[in-house]
Amino acid sequence: MKLEERETISRELSRHKSARYIGQLLGRHHSTISREIDRNGGATAYRAVEAQRRREENLARPKERKLEALPRLPGAVNDGLREKWSPQQISKRLREDHPDKEADLK
Secondary structure: OOHHHHHHHHHHHHOOOOHHHHHHHHOOOHHHHHHHHHHOOOOOOOOHHHHHHHHHHHHHOOOOOHHHHOOOHHHHHHHHHHOOOOHHHHHHHHHHHOHHHHHHHO
């Protein structure tokens, strides 16, 4: 999403327009607009420049890959693949075996 689109969102929110209306105006699905608004403070606190800054910050930061961040994960995934499990089965098994790490496994 571009800064100009975020400015339109901010302007229309100040006019108390809905995400559905803003989505039609921008040619985007209303759920995309809703997520953008929710991610950036909600309808009353949304600011285009701040939302753009946050986006640029998130793109710039190096993100560690899950397989690097969780050293036991590659072995567990490979074990599941050897058993011919589906990715869904492997994912479910990992959550069951490591409930304390569930947030990391998503």
